[in-house]
Amino acid sequence: MSRNRLYRAGRLAEEDFPVTDIPRLLRDEGAVVWLDLCGPSESDMAAISDLLGLHATSVEDALGSHERPKLHQYDTHLLVNAYAVALDEASGRLTTAEVSAFVTPRALVTVRNDEKFDIDALVRRWDESSDLAASGVGFLLHGLLDLVVDSHFDAVQALDDHIEGLEDLVFTESPNDPDMQRRALAMRKSLVTLRRVVLPMREVVNGLMRRDHSVVDSRMAPYYQDVYDHVLRASEWTESLRDMVATIRDIQLNLQGNRLNLIMKKVTGWAAIIAVPTAVTGFYGQNVPYPGFNEVWGFWTSTVAMLLLSAGLYSLFKHRDWI
Incomplete structure (x- = not known):
């Protein structure tokens, strides 16, 4: 399954056109193309690689799963790997949605292994800020990163609320309730997962803002800086929650020891x-x-x-x- 868009002179010109038209469309110097591939095969990626001149190792990384968030630079393009996250309010478990993006001077190709990543939310985000579309690929990539980082921030905030609930349960008459222990364990696992996908994003966003990549123009620079600030806040918040969960466990063990004494x-x-x-x-x-x-x-x-x-x-x- 694939979706695509063509922007010309900062305006949305066409959608869902045949992928084979991409080389022809890119002959126009003012054209910028977005192509999304969901669950592509090796032959699909080989065809896109031939069209855009993608490096073989970057294609291999995009087809693989459980890659760490990263930014790799190649001669003709960049490869960005990131994870959007969502927290199940009932169980406290964190789910991740991996997305890879090939960034060329006038094309953005997003690759997803499954439907977990909400591509419709990304399209809506682009439509809400269409006045920035003249910035081309930098505009498209900003929407993707902003969506990913916002999901991190929402997950951190939800985890914070859950952990506050655990703090209240620690001082109840039955702090060793099995349900509470299961929730605390789920919180720890979710925080470990969140930390793995949040912390590397600092390097990703910071790397994209470097001038030698020529992805971010002067108009988009403040927006990327805002995303970077959100990444830092989410990272710091994640670290503080990790310490808080460890503190809650220590308090629980101390209370248990005091009650035993x-x-x-x-x-x-x-x-x-x-x-x-x-x-x-x-x-x-x-x-x-x-x-x-x-x-x-x-x-x-x-x-x-x-x-x-x-x-x-x-x-x-x-x-x-x-x-």
Whole structure:
């Protein structure tokens, strides 16, 4: 499946034309072409490579999956690899959508392995800022990067809300609830995934803003700078959330240890109280004569001694908050 657009003199001139027309259309010096390929085969990519002169290793990277976000420069083009992300509010799991982009002086080719990446949202973003279309490929690439970085920012904000909910659950009566532990684990996994796709974007956007690439003109420079600022904010926010999740886990373990110590203290206190009558009855259970042996008053004396000693220990432990 493929979609395409032709911009001429900063205006949308044509859509969904035959791919074989691209060489003819690019003969016009004022023409800029966008081509999107979803799930292309090797033969499809070979045809596009022949049309635009793409390097073999860049085509191999675009067809592969799980590539890291990156910017590679070749003689005739650039290769940009990035990931849009989305957070499942119910489970807290993060899903990624990989997209690769070949950037030539007058053509942008986006390659997706599946339908996860919302290409319609990208087209809408271009239409909303059509007044910048005169900047050509720089305009098209900005829309792509802006969409990707905005998805990072939305995911970070949603994760922040989830983590605040976890903070409240830490101090409940059951901080070791299995559901909470599953949510905390999902948050950690999502943050690890988000960190992998967010942090390298700093190098990607910063590299595109270099003048030797000639992708960003003076008109688009402020917009790329805005995207770069968003990348930095998302990166810093991701790092802070990572530390926050680790802190929540540490607090949870500390509270668990404190509760265990409190329980052990109470159990030890009651064990000491129970040891008193055990010691008294054990003493009077010896098979030798003792004061009060075979006498009623001896039984009552031992009973009173057990009650008084137990009550004294209970009062002492209660006063020291041991039970």
